[in-house]
Amino acid sequence: MSAARTPDETRTVLDSDDIARALTRVAHEIVERTKGADDIVLLGIPTRGVYLANRIAERIHVIEGRDIPVGSLDITLYRDDLRRAPARALLPTTIPPGGIDDKIVVLVDDVLYSGRTIRAALDALSDIGRPRMVQLAVLVDRGHRELPIRPDYVGKNIPTAKTEKVLVHLVEFDGDDAVRLSGEPGEGS
Amino acid sequence: MNRHLLSAADLNHDDALLVLDTAAELAALTDRAVKKLPTLRGRTVVNLFYEDSTRTRISFEAAAKRLSADVINFSAKGSSVSKGESLKDTALTLEAMGADAVVIRHPASGAPDRLAHSGWIGGSVVNAGDGTHEHPTQALLDAFTMRQHLAGGKGDLAGRKVTIVGDVLHSRVARSNVLLLATLGAEVTLVAPPTLLPFGVETWPCSFSFDLDSHLTSADAVMMLRVQRERMNAAFFPTSREYSRRYGLDVRRMNLLPDHAIVMHPGPMNRGMEIAADVADSERSVIVEQVTNGVNVRMAVLYLLLAGAQLGEPDGSDRTAEGTAS
Structure with a gap:
């Protein structure tokens, strides 16, 4: 019973240096696992996944000296919980000029939780083209999967309680880089 | 709601x-x-x-x-x-x-x-x-088309000048357009013969005029309305030819428009009546594009x-920050 934190309090679990290191490692892993990242396309899931995809692409550029195609994939229209909430505004989907057919698509998102976003992303991808392989990179894996989906590249595994919230801030969108936890830690956290 | x-x-x-x-x-x-x-x-x-x-x-x-x-x-x-x-x-x-x-x-x-x-x-x-x-969805597609051509496809239509010409009296398109364009900040002028302007038009959020030529030189978009003969049970103008001469958009009038201006029509068109065929098929015409949009x-x-929307309360919550669906 760690009732020391009230629900309003937040705890920083990754600071900007941690995020930078995690992304650099993920970039190296992608290059290694795809044997040089020859035909990969990074697709970020808006909003923050797109910024993360761009950062990973910059790092791969440093490692391999080549530009990596980056796009964004909005999954709003493929969600399975659309009828539970007011309709959401759509976010941009941009597919790089080379397309995704026969490429290795690496989906990039900030937090992996139930896996439902990624399920929707896989549906969206199949309407756009047929990649040779699809992989998943996330900054934070917080557990509590509801579908048989696993990430290929993880910045940081953060065990959480379902009552907690993972707040990802990125400079490009929020003005600072940090991953914070808020809410009741609850039992078993 | x-x-x-x-x-x-x-x-x-x-x-x-x-x-x-x-x-x-x-x-x-x-x-x-x-x-x-x-x-x-x-x-x-x-x-x-x-x-x-x-x-x-x-x-x-x-x-x-x-x-x-x-x-x-x-x-x-x-x-x-x-x-x-x-x-x-x-x-x-x-x-x-x-x-x-x-x-x-x-x-x-x-x-x-x-x-x-x-x-x-x-x-x-x-x-x-x-x-x-x-006819609200027609107004939305017209606004969308104008935004693509006149506002770079983003934001509203603040300050854009739109001239709507013709049978305003019988036109549901005109009323919806005036309301929506006013909401989006555009300045709308209705041009029609006095008999084809509706009662109470002075209370609409737009201006009106009986002279077409003077409202073409500064227009960003000109929208021609169909003369709705099927709704006309009285004589609203003497002859079709006179209407066409005074309120039809022909090539001479089209050339009065600024270079960037677009010509619109909600369809179906009466070619030769409110719009000349040469104008309808010209490069300025976005009539086919309107259908696509x-x-x-x-x-x-x-x-x-x-999909569960409440228009008026777009969902501002942040999906990923909440971590509810990732």
């Missing part, structure tokens, strides 16, 4: 931009190999058309099908309406069949409003043109109404 789209006045500035921005994202779909989204799977959209229509009905049908909704087309001809069935009984039948949305076109002004607020049906009602009253705008409307 705004479950219906009955009038362009139902949309405030934020709602209107939400519809246009959603349509812009959906437009990207047109280039894809698979032009289909699963979003409205299992939903039923009824097209209830009491009046003849080509583009609006096909446009709504295409929009609903691209979102995977089931579409039932109902036209008054060949249905029990010709046996004397009332709007109420038709509505109750549709409700019993489980319609999630009814897209209605009706010759009587106010029929969609009646349908929405009578309690006959539980679904959303979309006005696809009622009498001489309103119509599908995207109607997809946006159906998505926002049927």
Whole structure:
């Protein structure tokens, strides 16, 4: 019973240096696992996944000296919980000029939780083209999967309680880089 | 809670931009190999058309099908309406069949409003043109088209000058356009013979004039309205030729427009009457584009109404920050 934190309090679990290191490692892993990242396309899931995809692409550029195609994939229209909430505004989907057919698509998102976003992303991808392989990179894996989906590249595994919230801030969108936890830690956290 | 789209006045500035921005994202779909989204799977959209229509009905049908909704087309001809069935009984039948949305076109002004607020049906009602009253999705697609050409495809239409010419009296398109364009910040001028301006036009959020030439030189967009002979039971102008000479858009008048200005028409056109064939087929004409944009705008409307939307309260919560769905 760690009732020391009230629900309003937040705890920083990754600071900007941690995020930078995690992304650099993920970039190296992608290059290694795809044997040089020859035909990969990074697709970020808006909003923050797109910024993360761009950062990973910059790092791969440093490692391999080549530009990596980056796009964004909005999954709003493929969600399975659309009828539970007011309709959401759509976010941009941009597919790089080379397309995704026969490429290795690496989906990039900030937090992996139930896996439902990624399920929707896989549906969206199949309407756009047929990649040779699809992989998943996330900054934070917080557990509590509801579908048989696993990430290929993880910045940081953060065990959480379902009552907690993972707040990802990125400079490009929020003005600072940090991953914070808020809410009741609850039992078993 | 705004479950219906009955009038362009139902949309405030934020709602209107939400519809246009959603349509812009959906437009990207047109280039894809698979032009289909699963979003409205299992939903039923009824097209209830009491009046003849080509583009609006096909446009709504295409929009609903691209979102995977089931579409039932109902036209008054060949249905029990010709046996004397009332709007109420038709509505109750549709409700019993489980319609999630009814897209209605009706010759009587106010029929969609009646349908929405009578309690006959539980679904959303979309006005696809009622009498001489309103045609809000036409106004949305017109605004979308203007935004693409005049505002870089983003934001509103603040300060843009739009001249709407012709049979304003019988035009539901004109009324919806005036309301929506005013919401989006455009300056609208109606140009028509005095007999074809509606009573009370001075209370509309626009100006009006009887002289076309003087309102072309500074216009960013000029929209020609069809002369609706089928609604005219009196003489509103002496002859077609005189109307065409004074209020028709011919090549000479088109050349008065600034270089960037676009020519619009909601269709169907009377070539040679309100618009010359050379103008309708010119490079300035965006009439075919309007039809394309119509599908995207109607997809946006159906998505926002049927996917659980409350127009007016766009969901501002951040999906990923909450971590609810990742």
